[in-house]
Amino acid sequence: MSPPDSPTQLELSLPKLAGRRLPRFAVIQFPGSNCDQDCVRALRDDCGYAAEYVWHQESSLAGFDAMVVPGGFSYGDYLRCGAMARHSPVMRAVSEAAASGVPVIGICNGFQILCEAGLLPGALIRNRSLHFVCAPVTLRVESVESLFTSQCYAGQLLTLPVAHGEGCFHADPDTLRTLEENHQVLLRYVDPLTGESTEASNPNGSVSNIAGICNAERNVFGLMPHPDRATHARLGSEDGKMIFAAMAEHVAGVAAKR
Amino acid sequence: MKVRVTVMPKAAVLDPQGVAIRNTLHHLGLPGAHAVRAGKVMEIELDPTSEDRPALEAKLRELCRDFLSNPVIEDFQLEIVD
Numbered sequence: 001m002s003p004p005d006s007p008t009q010l011e012l013s014l015p016k017l018a019g020r021r022l023p024r025f026a027v028i029q030f031p032g033s034n035c036d037q038d039c040v041r042a043l044r045d046d047c048g049y050a051a052e053y054v055w056h057q058e059s060s061l062a063g064f065d066a067m068v069v070p071g072g073f074s075y076g077d078y079l080r081c082g083a084m085a086r087h088s089p090v091m092r093a094v095s096e097a098a099a100s101g102v103p104v105i106g107i108c109n110g111f112q113i114l115c116e117a118g119l120l121p122g123a124l125i126r127n128r129s130l131h132f133v134c135a136p137v138t139l140r141v142e143s144v145e146s147l148f149t150s151q152c153y154a155g156q157l158l159t160l161p162v163a164h165g166e167g168c169f170h171a172d173p174d175t176l177r178t179l180e181e182n183h184q185v186l187l188r189y190v191d192p193l194t195g196e197s198t199e200a201s202n203p204n205g206s207v208s209n210i211a212g213i214c215n216a217e218r219n220v221f222g223l224m225p226h227p228d229r230a231t232h233a234r235l236g237s238e239d240g241k242m243i244f245a246a247m248a249e250h251v252a253g254v255a256a257k258r
Numbered sequence: 259m260k261v262r263v264t265v266m267p268k269a270a271v272l273d274p275q276g277v278a279i280r281n282t283l284h285h286l287g288l289p290g291a292h293a294v295r296a297g298k299v300m301e302i303e304l305d306p307t308s309e310d311r312p313a314l315e316a317k318l319r320e321l322c323r324d325f326l327s328n329p330v331i332e333d334f335q336l337e338i339v340d
Binding site for chain 1: 267270271272274275278325326328330331
């Protein structure tokens with residue numbers, strides 16, 4: 001499927017991208033993925049990029065500029081969330097792409113898969129409340145030094161929805177210290193009014209209210225909230241676009257240097 | 259040949275499931291239950307193999323570490339049942 005003919009709002013607002021080849025996103029599909037269509041629709045229709053499904057049995061991701069590991073319940077969340085998916089053939093290609101500097105974003109179940117695959121430190125465990133949480137949350141941008149948050153300003157508050165039962169981020173104290181020292185925590189759950197990270201604003205019990213982290217190289221990002229479900233005013237927020245736009249800008253910059 | 263793998267959350271990891279079970283035990287008349295940890299047990303039945311025992315055990319250990327448990331949050335125990 002080709003991208004929409006008419007320029008989208010984002011293309012109009014981002015003249016720097018005009019005239020260049022559209023960034024091409026791979027959206028990985030596992031058995032049990034359920035946000036793959038949200039991601040492709042958000043990327044194509046709301047952001048105006050090229051996006052294609054890639055089945056988990058594929059072993060090559062050649063020709064793609066960026067990877068999305070979408071949300072859902074890959075393999076029914078059997079054994080542990082993401083434990084089966086991380087052994088899929090396509091994950092080897094995702095790891096290779098990540099190692100070569102390609103932007104990789106894991107959303108919700110995708111975050112769990114990237115942690116299981118060792119592309120991100122830590123793990124996601126059952127929500128402290130044991131309840132599945134499904135609600136918009138407020139996030140504070142903790143660092144703009146990444147391929148994902150470069151379009152935001154430091155301290156900016158974003159509204160994105162969460163929908164998960166196992167989104168409580170866990171890491172041992174040493175890992176946590178490293179994450180904080182390197183500014184790898186990109187998003188934190190905060191109070192919408194004060195912008196402070198409080199216990200009440202933490203939907204799942206994550207350590208230090210962590211909602212999203214990147215790797216040390218800053219090209220792999222995992223987050224529990226869904227930017228893919230916040231790309232149109234009709235969805236209640238367009239803040240998710242900023243994250244995809246940052247990835248696209250990076251890709252365009254890389255292409256321009258070639 | 260039968261192998262039993264027990265996977266438990268690490269002591270330092272929050273186990274809300276265990277806490278919920280403990281609270282229900284209190285309601286059901288066991289007020290002395292002060293801690294519950296919930297893990298999982300997997301039983302694997304294996305065909306007889308030509309591999310020697312140490313090599314097989316090493317392979318099983320590797321799979322326990324890389325697949326059946328997540329060392330970030332869990333510990334495992336491997337037991338050859340028969």
